[in-house]
Amino acid sequence: MKKGVLITIAVIVAIVFIVGSSLAGTYNRLAKMEESVNSQWAQVENVIKRRADLIPNLVNTVKGYASHEEEVLTKITNARAGFESARTPEEYAEANAQFESAMRSLNVVVENYPELKANQNFLELQAELAGTENRISTERMRYNDAVREFNTAIRRFPINIIARLFGFEQKAYFQIDAEDMEVPEVNF
Amino acid sequence: MRKLHFKYISLILIILFLASPTYALPQPSYDFYVYDAANILNKATEEYIIQTNLELYEKTEAQIVVATINDLEGMDINRYATELFDQWDIGGSRLDNGLLILIVPAEGQLWIEVGYGLEGVLPDSIVKRIIENRIIPYFSQGDYDSGVLAGYDEILNYVEKEYDIELKSRTGQYDGEYESDFTLGYRSRLSNIFLILGIIIFLIVDFKFFGGWLTYSMMRTFGRGSTGYRGNSGSSSRGRSRGGGGRSGGGGAGGRW
Numbered sequence A: 001m002k003k004g005v006l007i008t009i010a011v012i013v014a015i016v017f018i019v020g021s022s023l024a025g026t027y028n029r030l031a032k033m034e035e036s037v038n039s040q041w042a043q044v045e046n047v048i049k050r051r052a053d054l055i056p057n058l059v060n061t062v063k064g065y066a067s068h069e070e071e072v073l074t075k076i077t078n079a080r081a082g083f084e085s086a087r088t089p090e091e092y093a094e095a096n097a098q099f100e101s102a103m104r105s106l107n108v109v110v111e112n113y114p115e116l117k118a119n120q121n122f123l124e125l126q127a128e129l130a131g132t133e134n135r136i137s138t139e140r141m142r143y144n145d146a147v148r149e150f151n152t153a154i155r156r157f158p159i160n161i162i163a164r165l166f167g168f169e170q171k172a173y174f175q176i177d178a179e180d181m182e183v184p185e186v187n188f
Numbered sequence B: 001m002r003k004l005h006f007k008y009i010s011l012i013l014i015i016l017f018l019a020s021p022t023y024a025l026p027q028p029s030y031d032f033y034v035y036d037a038a039n040i041l042n043k044a045t046e047e048y049i050i051q052t053n054l055e056l057y058e059k060t061e062a063q064i065v066v067a068t069i070n071d072l073e074g075m076d077i078n079r080y081a082t083e084l085f086d087q088w089d090i091g092g093s094r095l096d097n098g099l100l101i102l103i104v105p106a107e108g109q110l111w112i113e114v115g116y117g118l119e120g121v122l123p124d125s126i127v128k129r130i131i132e133n134r135i136i137p138y139f140s141q142g143d144y145d146s147g148v149l150a151g152y153d154e155i156l157n158y159v160e161k162e163y164d165i166e167l168k169s170r171t172g173q174y175d176g177e178y179e180s181d182f183t184l185g186y187r188s189r190l191s192n193i194f195l196i197l198g199i200i201i202f203l204i205v206d207f208k209f210f211g212g213w214l215t216y217s218m219m220r221t222f223g224r225g226s227t228g229y230r231g232n233s234g235s236s237s238r239g240r241s242r243g244g245g246g247r248s249g250g251g252g253a254g255g256r257w
Helices: A002-066 A070-085 A089-110 A112-120 A120-155 A160-164 B002-019 B043-060 B079-087 B122-141 B143-163 B176-182 B186-209 B213-225
Strands: B033-035 B063-066 B098-104 B110-113 B248-256
Touching: A002 A070, A002 A089, A002 A112, A002 A120, A002 A160, A070 A089, A112 A120, A120 A160, A120 B079, A120 B122, A120 B248, B002 B063, B033 B043, B043 B063, B043 B143, B063 B143, B079 B098, B079 B110, B079 B248, B098 B143, B110 B122, B122 B248, B186 B213
Parallel strands: B033 B063, B063 B098
Antiparallel strands: B098 B110, B110 B248
16 A cells, blocks of 8 residues: 555656646747747847938938928828837837838929939938838848747647746737838839 | 558648748859859859958858849849848858848849848948949949959958958969868867877777778778769869858848849
8 A cells, every 4th residue: 555655656746747847848948939039029129220210311311402391201200200109019010101101202202303312312311221121021021930930839739728827928910001011112 | 551641641741842932042052152043253253252252251250142043033132132141141150241142134133132240331322332333334234244343342342341351362362271271170170180099099999800891891982982072063172161150131232234
């Protein structure tokens, strides 16, 4: 009888050990994935901020040639404010859409100012903006990939139970509206 | 029962095949620094790019790859360049200081993708200027060699300035000395000593106990295998070059001609 108790205890200890170490392993794996989502998001914020930083310079350059196009200039400045107050992927996506629509109006306006189009500073800004668009789309794609991997992992059984236990939550994708899917024209 | 297994396995294989990406990016070339699928560069240009890169990599871990392709497979050139950069791991992993010059003559497009670590010294506006002022004037006349060299040299100027170095290979003073230094770093030299020690011990043991039979049979095998060992590397006596693990984030600029 005593032997039986001992075996039972040994079995329980072994089960606890196995469950515990697999829990720890899963937790560590999820934590690592979550961290890569976060760092990739930081990268997205980084490139978006880079674009926001280009805006004052852009506005000033355009002002020099087309100061009375206030409507467009205000729109662009507002878009920048949107980036600065944005915190979540949804808010960023909204600010992004706003900025891109402002850029489209600017493109129309710029057509009327050949001197602005030929301005060296303006040409360089244009190259920087185009490059930044590309960076944003690259980092956004990588962020979404990281989110997809993480979200898929924490939805799978039985990991979903463990994820809930430790408070892992689904991460938001950085989505853009279908109308913004077309590459915003920065070829003025 | 067996047939059923076979069915399942082939089903899984088909699914795997379908699930894999439909486009395939090219593999890097043996020399890594030049991939000329569109065949627009002459030997001297390629040799110059490779030699300067070998020295550059040894000194800074930076890598500047020139790739020409025939077809973008329906992708945007900047996306293609970003993915190619990602797959080839251009530049050192510590500094992410790679750069890719991607040329698609059939489409009249090129893109210069700048690794994270070189974005500071080569911002998009500078890259754009290099493309418009140095490369396109030659490309529009069909002179790809001069265009690539002019652009490549201008980029090297910036990189040299960034790291405060001067590449001897640019003036033809490079004699391969760096290469041997590069392939035999300190650590590999140390492990070579151990390798030689190991071989000596092996030989002693073999000749003492087996009369050298193991050695002879191994030499026979290797002797047969060594023909064509270099594969299609041609007359080159260089070792294979690889990407250093660098990353890029879509930065850079492009142009059309």
